[in-house]
Amino acid sequence: MNNNKIxxxxxxxxxxxxxxxxxxxxxYQSETANSAEEAISILKKDGNIAVVLMDMMMPDTDGYKAISIIRGDQQISHIPVIAVTAQAMQEDRQKCLDAGANDYIKKPIDVDQLIKAIKNLD
Structure with a gap:
């Protein structure tokens, strides 16, 4: 990954x-967003974001919808997204991948697993 901003x-x-x-x-450097709408705005303004860690269970626009919006926007659709969720069933992982996530990490986050997932995006 040329850029290390998440x-x-x-x-x-x-x-x-x-x-x-x-x-x-x-x-790693990081930027934060408290909502999907804020995240999409940041992604469109900051061309240095290398990866998005997307919480799937947010009020208003959930992570599934947010990933769908990202994937549908030509300007930002190339940015990898790792879904982060407390939902740990196999079907939840598939639901995240079907929504357009590149990978899936469950909460509580295993740091080694997270870093491995980030590095695997290269």
Whole structure:
């Protein structure tokens, strides 16, 4: 990955805080969004986002809809998205992939698994 800037999309400030610290400790930069709408706006303005970590269970526009919007927008459709969810059933993983996510990570996040998923996007 030429760029190491990751957009964290989550409505829970505790999750954002923990992910920012974890990513920073591993040499990644991060940007944050508290909603899908904010995330899409950031993606359109900041051409340096390499990966999106998308919480799937957000109020208003959930992660499934947000990924669908990203995939449907030619300007940002190429940006990899990793779905992050507390839903851990096999069908939930498939639902995330069907929505257009490149990968899926379940909560609580296993940091090694997350870093591996990010590196596998290269």
């Amino acid at each position: 957009l964290i999309v989550d409505d829970d400030p505790r999750n954002i805080f923990a992910l920012k610290l974890t990513l920073k400790a591993r040499g």
